[in-house]
Amino acid sequence: EAQVTQNPRYLITVTGKKLTVTCSQNMNHEYMSWYRQDPGLGLRQIYYSMNVEVTDKGDVPEGYKVSRKEKRNFPLILESPSPNQTSLYFCASSFGATRNEQFFGPGTRLTVL
Amino acid sequence: EDQVTQSPEALRLQEGESSSLNCSYTVSGLRGLFWYRQDPGKGPEFLFTLYSAGEEKEKERLKATLTKKESFLHITAPKPEDSATYLCAVQSGGSNYKLTFGKGTLLTVNP
Secondary structure: OOOEEEEOOEEEEOOOOOEEEEEEEOOOOOEEEEEEEEOOOEEEEEEEEEEOOEEEEOOOOOOOEEOOOOOOEOOEEEOOOOHHHOEEEEEEEEOEOOEOOOEEOOOEEEEEO | OOEEEEEOOEEEEEOOOOEEEEEEEEOOOEEEEEEEEEOOOOOOEEEEEEOOOOOEEEEOOEEEEEOOOEEEEEEOOOOHHHOEEEEEEEEEOOOOOOEEEOOOEEEEEEO
16 A cells, blocks of 8 residues: 555654654655644645755754655654644655655654653 | 745535635745645645646546636535645745645535
8 A cells, every 4th residue: 555654653752852753655756755734834844855865944944854865764853852843743755846746644743841 | 935825714614515715825936736635633635736827627526726826726516525624735946846835724514
């Protein structure tokens, strides 16, 4: 089954404790992306990657890191999480940057205390 | 900076009552405009891509249209299962491939 998977689905952590949210897709997609969704602010892009070893900033990259060492995986790293990073996070992928019908993962609900 | 504004924020319809959702955008050269549907607690689901003014796409009761400044999502004879949040997103041209989403329209269709 074609899908985007994220882990964990739910996470409660404390300020400053480094964490990684994994994202994997099995569709051989080139373009992958991370979003956060907050009430009243909508869906905002954090980082995107057009292919292996190619990443670029979205609209809200501060406080986040990403890497793309393999085509299927695109982890989101929070080196020192803060309460304002409490949010619902989505990973998405698509065939390419110019054919950008994205498939979204199920989401990761993160709470930073 | 790309901007996307969706209206109304919320819309309540009776089953069978047709209506339209609006997505106004400002971009420096449109590469593509996308419509997604999002159910509560789930990731968005792709509906349509529109690339140039005058283009139209249809899927079941939904029809998306595009002008140089806005896009409409027309819903014909909606059913309760069409209830969801509908999101619009744009991707501008040039060397930047980021996507900008609007805040969405929450559609409720009552039986």
